[in-house]
Amino acid sequence: MAESLLSECTPLKKEYDSCFNAWFEGYLEPAVSASSSPEKYSEYSQRKAEEFQQKCGKIWEGYRACVQKALKEKGLDTMLQQSREENPLSRPPPLPPSGSSSS
Amino acid sequence: MKYHSQSFFYDDPWSIVSLAYFLRYPNPYASHIISCDVISRNVTPSGTLQTTRLILKRGSLPRWAPKGIISRAESWVLEESEVDPLGKTLRCTTKNLEYTKVMKMEESVFIRQTEDGQTAQTTEARVLSGFGWGLTKRIESHGLNKFKAHVQRSREGVSLILSLLRESRLQPM
Numbered sequence: 001m002a003e004s005l006l007s008e009c010t011p012l013k014k015e016y017d018s019c020f021n022a023w024f025e026g027y028l029e030p031a032v033s034a035s036s037s038p039e040k041y042s043e044y045s046q047r048k049a050e051e052f053q054q055k056c057g058k059i060w061e062g063y064r065a066c067v068q069k070a071l072k073e074k075g076l077d078t079m080l081q082q083s084r085e086e087n088p089l090s091r092p093p094p095l096p097p098s099g100s101s102s103s
Numbered sequence: 104m105k106y107h108s109q110s111f112f113y114d115d116p117w118s119i120v121s122l123a124y125f126l127r128y129p130n131p132y133a134s135h136i137i138s139c140d141v142i143s144r145n146v147t148p149s150g151t152l153q154t155t156r157l158i159l160k161r162g163s164l165p166r167w168a169p170k171g172i173i174s175r176a177e178s179w180v181l182e183e184s185e186v187d188p189l190g191k192t193l194r195c196t197t198k199n200l201e202y203t204k205v206m207k208m209e210e211s212v213f214i215r216q217t218e219d220g221q222t223a224q225t226t227e228a229r230v231l232s233g234f235g236w237g238l239t240k241r242i243e244s245h246g247l248n249k250f251k252a253h254v255q256r257s258r259e260g261v262s263l264i265l266s267l268l269r270e271s272r273l274q275p276m
Contacts, residue, residue, distance in 0.1 A: 002128040002139040005159060013140065020141075024125065027152065028118040030188045041189060045150030052146070060144075067140050076157070076179065080142070083181060083200050 006070035012063040019056035023048075105243045108227040109254060115265055117191045117216035120224075123264040124193060124214060128158075132260035135161045137177065150189060156182040158197075178202065191216035206246050207231040226254050
Protein backbone atom coordinates (compact mmCIF):
# COMPACT_ATOMS: atom_id res chain seq x y z
CA MET A 1 0.00 0.00 0.00
CA ALA A 2 1.65 3.15 -1.23
CA GLU A 3 1.68 6.48 0.59
CA SER A 4 -1.00 9.12 0.20
CA LEU A 5 -0.17 12.43 -1.53
CA LEU A 6 -0.39 14.13 1.85
CA SER A 7 1.40 12.34 4.68
CA GLU A 8 -1.36 13.13 7.17
CA CYS A 9 -3.82 11.20 4.98
CA THR A 10 -1.58 8.09 4.85
CA PRO A 11 -2.92 6.42 8.04
CA LEU A 12 -6.50 6.92 6.77
CA LYS A 13 -5.51 5.59 3.36
CA LYS A 14 -3.91 2.45 4.84
CA GLU A 15 -6.99 1.76 6.93
CA TYR A 16 -9.22 2.27 3.89
CA ASP A 17 -7.03 0.10 1.63
CA SER A 18 -7.12 -2.83 4.10
CA CYS A 19 -10.88 -2.59 4.36
CA PHE A 20 -11.30 -2.35 0.59
CA ASN A 21 -8.88 -5.19 -0.18
CA ALA A 22 -10.73 -7.60 2.13
CA TRP A 23 -14.02 -6.74 0.41
CA PHE A 24 -12.47 -6.76 -3.08
CA GLU A 25 -11.14 -10.31 -2.72
CA GLY A 26 -14.70 -11.58 -2.25
CA TYR A 27 -16.09 -9.28 -4.94
CA LEU A 28 -13.71 -10.79 -7.52
CA GLU A 29 -15.14 -14.27 -6.94
CA PRO A 30 -18.89 -13.74 -7.11
CA ALA A 31 -21.12 -16.31 -5.47
CA VAL A 32 -23.35 -16.21 -8.55
CA SER A 33 -22.27 -17.51 -11.95
CA ALA A 34 -22.37 -15.95 -15.40
CA SER A 35 -25.32 -18.21 -16.22
CA SER A 36 -27.53 -16.78 -13.48
CA SER A 37 -30.33 -14.39 -14.45
CA PRO A 38 -29.62 -10.63 -14.79
CA GLU A 39 -32.05 -9.95 -11.91
CA LYS A 40 -30.25 -12.34 -9.65
CA TYR A 41 -26.89 -10.83 -10.54
CA SER A 42 -28.12 -7.27 -10.12
CA GLU A 43 -29.50 -8.18 -6.69
CA TYR A 44 -26.20 -9.79 -5.78
CA SER A 45 -24.07 -6.82 -6.83
CA GLN A 46 -26.36 -4.45 -4.96
CA ARG A 47 -25.84 -6.56 -1.87
CA LYS A 48 -22.06 -6.42 -2.37
CA ALA A 49 -22.21 -2.61 -2.71
CA GLU A 50 -24.24 -2.38 0.51
CA GLU A 51 -21.81 -4.67 2.28
CA PHE A 52 -18.96 -2.37 1.26
CA GLN A 53 -20.86 0.68 2.48
CA GLN A 54 -21.53 -0.99 5.80
CA LYS A 55 -17.96 -2.20 6.36
CA CYS A 56 -15.86 0.57 4.80
CA GLY A 57 -18.25 3.51 4.24
CA LYS A 58 -17.19 5.51 7.30
CA ILE A 59 -13.49 4.91 6.71
CA TRP A 60 -13.90 5.90 3.05
CA GLU A 61 -15.62 9.19 3.98
CA GLY A 62 -12.76 10.11 6.31
CA TYR A 63 -10.07 9.24 3.79
CA ARG A 64 -11.91 10.96 0.94
CA ALA A 65 -12.34 14.20 2.90
CA CYS A 66 -8.61 14.23 3.72
CA VAL A 67 -7.62 13.69 0.06
CA GLN A 68 -10.12 16.27 -1.26
CA LYS A 69 -8.68 18.85 1.13
CA ALA A 70 -5.14 17.99 0.04
CA LEU A 71 -6.12 18.29 -3.65
CA LYS A 72 -7.50 21.78 -3.05
CA GLU A 73 -4.47 22.88 -1.05
CA LYS A 74 -2.08 21.71 -3.76
CA GLY A 75 -4.23 23.18 -6.55
CA LEU A 76 -4.66 19.73 -8.08
CA ASP A 77 -8.46 19.95 -8.18
CA THR A 78 -8.24 22.46 -11.06
CA MET A 79 -5.83 20.21 -12.97
CA LEU A 80 -8.18 17.24 -12.56
CA GLN A 81 -11.16 19.32 -13.63
CA GLN A 82 -9.35 20.53 -16.76
CA SER A 83 -8.29 17.04 -17.68
CA ARG A 84 -11.88 15.81 -17.35
CA GLU A 85 -13.14 18.58 -19.61
CA GLU A 86 -10.45 18.16 -22.28
CA ASN A 87 -10.56 14.40 -22.44
CA PRO A 88 -13.21 12.69 -20.36
CA LEU A 89 -12.02 9.20 -19.52
CA SER A 90 -14.52 6.68 -20.70
CA ARG A 91 -13.60 3.78 -22.90
CA PRO A 92 -10.16 3.41 -24.42
CA PRO A 93 -10.08 4.54 -28.08
CA PRO A 94 -10.51 1.77 -30.70
CA LEU A 95 -7.53 -0.26 -31.81
CA PRO A 96 -5.58 0.79 -34.90
CA PRO A 97 -6.12 -1.75 -37.74
CA SER A 98 -3.15 -4.11 -37.28
CA GLY A 99 0.50 -4.57 -36.43
CA SER A 100 2.10 -4.54 -33.00
CA SER A 101 4.08 -1.34 -33.37
CA SER A 102 3.56 1.53 -35.76
CA SER A 103 4.02 5.25 -36.07
CA MET B 104 1.36 9.34 -32.91
CA LYS B 105 3.09 6.10 -31.98
CA TYR B 106 1.22 2.97 -31.01
CA HIS B 107 2.46 -0.21 -29.42
CA SER B 108 0.69 -3.29 -28.15
CA GLN B 109 1.83 -6.48 -26.50
CA SER B 110 0.20 -9.47 -24.84
CA PHE B 111 1.20 -12.22 -22.45
CA PHE B 112 -0.37 -14.86 -20.20
CA TYR B 113 -0.41 -15.67 -16.50
CA ASP B 114 -1.01 -19.23 -15.30
CA ASP B 115 -3.09 -17.98 -12.37
CA PRO B 116 -6.87 -17.52 -12.45
CA TRP B 117 -8.28 -14.10 -13.37
CA SER B 118 -9.49 -13.19 -9.87
CA ILE B 119 -6.01 -13.56 -8.35
CA VAL B 120 -4.27 -11.70 -11.20
CA SER B 121 -6.79 -8.87 -10.84
CA LEU B 122 -6.24 -8.70 -7.10
CA ALA B 123 -2.47 -8.61 -7.65
CA TYR B 124 -2.92 -5.88 -10.26
CA PHE B 125 -4.81 -3.71 -7.78
CA LEU B 126 -2.22 -4.40 -5.07
CA ARG B 127 0.81 -3.76 -7.29
CA TYR B 128 2.00 -0.59 -5.52
CA PRO B 129 4.35 -0.54 -3.81
CA ASN B 130 6.69 -3.22 -5.13
CA PRO B 131 10.46 -3.20 -5.69
CA TYR B 132 9.93 -2.88 -9.46
CA ALA B 133 7.89 0.30 -9.00
CA SER B 134 10.11 2.43 -6.80
CA HIS B 135 9.19 5.43 -8.99
CA ILE B 136 5.71 5.53 -7.42
CA ILE B 137 5.65 8.24 -4.75
CA SER B 138 1.97 8.29 -3.86
CA CYS B 139 -1.28 6.67 -4.95
CA ASP B 140 -4.77 7.82 -3.90
CA VAL B 141 -8.30 6.71 -4.69
CA ILE B 142 -10.22 9.77 -5.93
CA SER B 143 -13.53 8.06 -6.63
CA ARG B 144 -14.93 4.55 -6.54
CA ASN B 145 -18.36 3.10 -7.16
CA VAL B 146 -20.23 -0.08 -8.02
CA THR B 147 -22.25 0.57 -11.21
CA PRO B 148 -25.88 -0.62 -11.67
CA SER B 149 -24.55 -3.46 -13.85
CA GLY B 150 -22.33 -4.62 -10.99
CA THR B 151 -18.91 -3.47 -12.25
CA LEU B 152 -16.50 -1.55 -10.05
CA GLN B 153 -15.16 1.77 -11.34
CA THR B 154 -12.14 3.35 -9.68
CA THR B 155 -10.19 6.55 -10.34
CA ARG B 156 -6.75 6.87 -8.76
CA LEU B 157 -4.32 9.79 -8.76
CA ILE B 158 -0.70 8.68 -8.80
CA LEU B 159 2.51 10.69 -8.36
CA LYS B 160 5.48 9.27 -10.26
CA ARG B 161 9.13 10.09 -10.20
CA GLY B 162 10.30 10.29 -13.78
CA SER B 163 13.66 10.71 -15.42
CA LEU B 164 14.07 13.06 -18.34
CA PRO B 165 16.06 12.14 -21.43
CA ARG B 166 19.45 13.87 -21.61
CA TRP B 167 18.55 15.70 -24.82
CA ALA B 168 15.34 17.18 -23.38
CA PRO B 169 15.26 20.97 -23.73
CA LYS B 170 16.03 22.59 -20.39
CA GLY B 171 13.32 24.53 -18.69
CA ILE B 172 10.27 22.84 -20.23
CA ILE B 173 9.69 20.40 -17.47
CA SER B 174 10.73 21.98 -14.24
CA ARG B 175 10.61 19.02 -11.92
CA ALA B 176 11.10 15.31 -12.18
CA GLU B 177 7.76 14.30 -10.68
CA SER B 178 4.48 14.04 -12.53
CA TRP B 179 0.82 13.32 -11.85
CA VAL B 180 -0.90 10.44 -13.56
CA LEU B 181 -4.61 9.59 -13.62
CA GLU B 182 -5.67 5.95 -13.65
CA GLU B 183 -9.21 4.82 -14.36
CA SER B 184 -10.25 1.19 -14.11
CA GLU B 185 -13.34 -0.93 -14.45
CA VAL B 186 -13.61 -4.46 -13.07
CA ASP B 187 -16.33 -6.88 -14.19
CA PRO B 188 -16.25 -9.96 -11.93
CA LEU B 189 -19.00 -11.76 -13.86
CA GLY B 190 -17.48 -11.28 -17.33
CA LYS B 191 -14.02 -11.70 -15.74
CA THR B 192 -12.43 -8.67 -17.33
CA LEU B 193 -10.41 -5.73 -15.99
CA ARG B 194 -9.76 -2.58 -18.00
CA CYS B 195 -7.37 0.09 -16.84
CA THR B 196 -6.36 3.31 -18.59
CA THR B 197 -3.59 5.58 -17.39
CA LYS B 198 -2.59 8.99 -18.74
CA ASN B 199 -0.34 11.86 -17.77
CA LEU B 200 -2.02 15.05 -16.56
CA GLU B 201 0.83 17.50 -17.06
CA TYR B 202 3.12 18.49 -19.92
CA THR B 203 0.55 17.07 -22.32
CA LYS B 204 1.74 19.46 -25.07
CA VAL B 205 5.23 17.98 -24.84
CA MET B 206 3.96 14.44 -24.68
CA LYS B 207 0.60 12.78 -24.17
CA MET B 208 0.96 9.20 -23.11
CA GLU B 209 -1.95 6.85 -22.62
CA GLU B 210 -1.63 3.26 -21.50
CA SER B 211 -4.50 0.77 -21.62
CA VAL B 212 -4.36 -2.58 -19.90
CA PHE B 213 -6.94 -5.29 -20.54
CA ILE B 214 -6.90 -8.41 -18.36
CA ARG B 215 -9.31 -11.25 -19.13
CA GLN B 216 -9.86 -14.92 -18.37
CA THR B 217 -9.15 -17.28 -21.26
CA GLU B 218 -11.21 -20.39 -22.01
CA ASP B 219 -8.61 -22.71 -20.51
CA GLY B 220 -8.61 -20.84 -17.19
CA GLN B 221 -5.45 -18.84 -17.82
CA THR B 222 -5.34 -15.06 -17.69
CA ALA B 223 -4.35 -12.91 -20.66
CA GLN B 224 -3.08 -9.36 -20.43
CA THR B 225 -2.88 -6.95 -23.35
CA THR B 226 -1.12 -3.64 -22.85
CA GLU B 227 -1.37 -0.81 -25.37
CA ALA B 228 0.35 2.55 -25.47
CA ARG B 229 -0.36 5.66 -27.46
CA VAL B 230 2.25 8.40 -27.46
CA LEU B 231 1.54 11.77 -29.01
CA SER B 232 3.78 14.81 -28.99
CA GLY B 233 2.72 18.21 -30.22
CA PHE B 234 6.02 19.82 -29.36
CA GLY B 235 7.33 20.57 -32.83
CA TRP B 236 10.78 22.18 -33.29
CA GLY B 237 11.90 18.96 -34.98
CA LEU B 238 11.66 17.12 -31.69
CA THR B 239 8.22 15.53 -32.06
CA LYS B 240 9.48 12.21 -33.47
CA ARG B 241 12.29 11.99 -30.94
CA ILE B 242 9.98 12.66 -28.03
CA GLU B 243 7.48 10.07 -29.27
CA SER B 244 10.18 7.43 -29.79
CA HIS B 245 11.63 8.12 -26.36
CA GLY B 246 8.16 7.77 -24.81
CA LEU B 247 7.54 4.50 -26.60
CA ASN B 248 10.90 3.02 -25.61
CA LYS B 249 10.32 3.96 -22.00
CA PHE B 250 6.91 2.31 -22.22
CA LYS B 251 8.38 -0.97 -23.52
CA ALA B 252 10.84 -1.11 -20.62
CA HIS B 253 8.04 -0.19 -18.23
CA VAL B 254 5.77 -3.07 -19.38
CA GLN B 255 8.50 -5.58 -18.53
CA ARG B 256 9.10 -4.12 -15.05
CA SER B 257 5.39 -3.82 -14.41
CA ARG B 258 4.93 -7.49 -15.31
CA GLU B 259 7.70 -8.50 -12.92
CA GLY B 260 6.07 -6.41 -10.21
CA VAL B 261 2.65 -8.06 -10.67
CA SER B 262 4.30 -11.52 -10.78
CA LEU B 263 6.02 -10.82 -7.48
CA ILE B 264 2.74 -9.81 -5.84
CA LEU B 265 1.13 -12.95 -7.34
CA SER B 266 3.73 -15.20 -5.75
CA LEU B 267 3.22 -13.46 -2.39
CA LEU B 268 -0.56 -13.99 -2.70
CA ARG B 269 -0.06 -17.67 -3.59
CA GLU B 270 2.17 -18.16 -0.54
CA SER B 271 -0.23 -16.43 1.81
CA ARG B 272 -3.13 -18.57 0.55
CA LEU B 273 -1.17 -21.74 1.24
CA GLN B 274 -0.65 -20.74 4.87
CA PRO B 275 -3.25 -22.11 7.29
CA MET B 276 -5.35 -19.29 8.75
